[in-house]
Amino acid sequence: MRTRFLAAIASTVLLVTACAELGAQLPTGSTQAEKTKETRQNVAETKTSKVKEKTFVWPKSCPVTVLGMDAFTPAFETPAGPPEFYDAVWHGTPELYTMINPDGKSSENRWLGGEKTFWWSENFSISNEPEPDIEVTARRLDGKTTYEARQTTHGMRDDIGNFMLVGVTLPEPGCWELTASYHGASLSYVIWVWPKG
Numbered sequence: 001m002r003t004r005f006l007a008a009i010a011s012t013v014l015l016v017t018a019c020a021e022l023g024a025q026l027p028t029g030s031t032q033a034e035k036t037k038e039t040r041q042n043v044a045e046t047k048t049s050k051v052k053e054k055t056f057v058w059p060k061s062c063p064v065t066v067l068g069m070d071a072f073t074p075a076f077e078t079p080a081g082p083p084e085f086y087d088a089v090w091h092g093t094p095e096l097y098t099m100i101n102p103d104g105k106s107s108e109n110r111w112l113g114g115e116k117t118f119w120w121s122e123n124f125s126i127s128n129e130p131e132p133d134i135e136v137t138a139r140r141l142d143g144k145t146t147y148e149a150r151q152t153t154h155g156m157r158d159d160i161g162n163f164m165l166v167g168v169t170l171p172e173p174g175c176w177e178l179t180a181s182y183h184g185a186s187l188s189y190v191i192w193v194w195p196k197g
Helices: 002-025 029-056
Strands: 089-093 096-100 115-120 134-140 146-148 151-157 161-168 174-182 185-193
Touching: 089 185, 096 174, 096 185, 115 134, 115 174, 134 161, 161 174
Parallel strands: none
Antiparallel strands: 089 096, 096 115, 115 161, 134 146, 134 174, 151 161, 174 185
16 A cells, blocks of 8 residues: 555656656747747738838939939928928929939839829919929830829918919839929939839
8 A cells, every 4th residue: 555655656756747847848838829929020020121122223224313312402481391291302493493202212103003292392372373484305215105293283381371282193113204394494303213012
């Protein structure tokens, strides 16, 4: 009887020890949750990185206009720089200027679905010219396609003042040069337009 009792105790000790060792090897619920969260975060960061790479990198053959922070500063009603919301800087001269991203960044295919372009001039007045006499054209630098904008109007906002508004819908992706002409002044800049999808 004593021998069986001691054997039972020994078996119990071995079982408890084995369970303890197994428990030490398995992650706790909180640790497993943290690992799952970390994995999802890594996947999200990878996806975000791929989107940024697609959005911000263009072929070296396309001379996208990049200004950095060295941009034109208007001398009248508009602010020294576009509000932070626009993620842009002024580009041009007092006679004709617009706002573009300082690093040449642009969304993948917004130009194919229709994009609003904003233009300013010290010579423009909504009261004198409700329908601004501005022309905006575009041409592919890596092809033969051209485009002429036909949607022109004006607008006014507290943060950016009075402006000329021109709708642009480019027909295809590629390297495009946009040119605006207004009362003898001309301004151009180059963008890369991504394919849809």
